[in-house]
Amino acid sequence: MSARRTFEVIAFDGDDTLWHNERGYRESRDRFRAILADADIALDDAALEAAINDVEMRNLAFYGYGVPSFVLSLIEAAIGLSDGGITGRHIDEIIELARRMITADVELFPGVLPTVRALSREYPLMLITKGDLLHQRSKLSRSGLERHFRFVEVVSHKTPEVYEAILVRHGIEPSRFLMVGNSMRSDVLPVVEVGGWAVHVPAALTWSHEHAHPSDAARHRFFERASLEGLAPFVRALAMRLKRTHVKVRGKRTPKTIPRRVSRRPIGRRRSP
Numbered sequence: 001m002s003a004r005r006t007f008e009v010i011a012f013d014g015d016d017t018l019w020h021n022e023r024g025y026r027e028s029r030d031r032f033r034a035i036l037a038d039a040d041i042a043l044d045d046a047a048l049e050a051a052i053n054d055v056e057m058r059n060l061a062f063y064g065y066g067v068p069s070f071v072l073s074l075i076e077a078a079i080g081l082s083d084g085g086i087t088g089r090h091i092d093e094i095i096e097l098a099r100r101m102i103t104a105d106v107e108l109f110p111g112v113l114p115t116v117r118a119l120s121r122e123y124p125l126m127l128i129t130k131g132d133l134l135h136q137r138s139k140l141s142r143s144g145l146e147r148h149f150r151f152v153e154v155v156s157h158k159t160p161e162v163y164e165a166i167l168v169r170h171g172i173e174p175s176r177f178l179m180v181g182n183s184m185r186s187d188v189l190p191v192v193e194v195g196g197w198a199v200h201v202p203a204a205l206t207w208s209h210e211h212a213h214p215s216d217a218a219r220h221r222f223f224e225r226a227s228l229e230g231l232a233p234f235v236r237a238l239a240m241r242l243k244r245t246h247v248k249v250r251g252k253r254t255p256k257t258i259p260r261r262v263s264r265r266p267i268g269r270r271r272s273p
């Protein structure tokens with residue numbers, strides 16, 4: 001890796017950072033509600049959300065993230081809510097939701113393509129996404145972005161240990177690693193914890209599971225952007241500024257060593273027009 005670059009690698013999350021994802025899950029939940037109504041099980045939004053989330057959370061440790069896992073949880077929820085009375089036809093309709101989600105068009109967020117294209121000319125890019133391997137690879141290949149990513153990591157979980165293992169495997173210094181993603185819990189906090197930098201780009205729709213509250217110390221190590229538009233000049237400015245401040249960063253000691261101006265002064269446009 002180049003010794004001159006402030007960032008050796010810039011990594012992106014996929015779902016709800018580069019392309020729409022949660023929207024498909026919401027649509028499937030709506031269809032699931034219609035399937036249940038057809039099976040004479042009527043639930044309001046809150047009760048349905050609670051029932052699905054409950055099963056999903058329980059199943060994450062067994063099936064991980066992704067559409068197959070989600071649909072297994074819907075089937076389990078339907079069986080539970082119908083007290084075992086759900087019919088094969090209704091289960092078949094639920095399974096159809098999985099096929100629909102897996103083959104759905106990949107729709108990029110505004111500004112993604114020019115941003116990824118521009119940054120890929122300056123930095124090796126890495127996609128770090130969690131979920132089903134086949135589905136994630138298929139989305140990347142259908143997104144039109146694949147050629148801009150030098151590395152692709154599909155992982156089961158995004159914990160500090162997982163990020164650390166990726167950095168070690170690729171020989172990347174944590175303080176020279178920047179992660180861009182929509183999830184505070186998966187893309188920002190674990191990266192900050194291992195000594196990296198992050199850009200948080202909140203999505204309009206994010207699964208409630210992905211929300212988290214950063215500590216004051218963590219806030220020194222990530223930046224908020226409204227969208228990926230303008231991210232390339234923002235990263236350029238950030239890299240210059242970090243270079244100038246000679247920030248030496250390692251793990252949890254870093255926040256104290258970083259001058260306030262690094263984290264407090266806005267860089268470039270904070271919001272897209």
Ligand SMILES: [Mg+2]
Pocket residue numbers: 013014015016017181182183
């Ligand atoms: Mg995401």
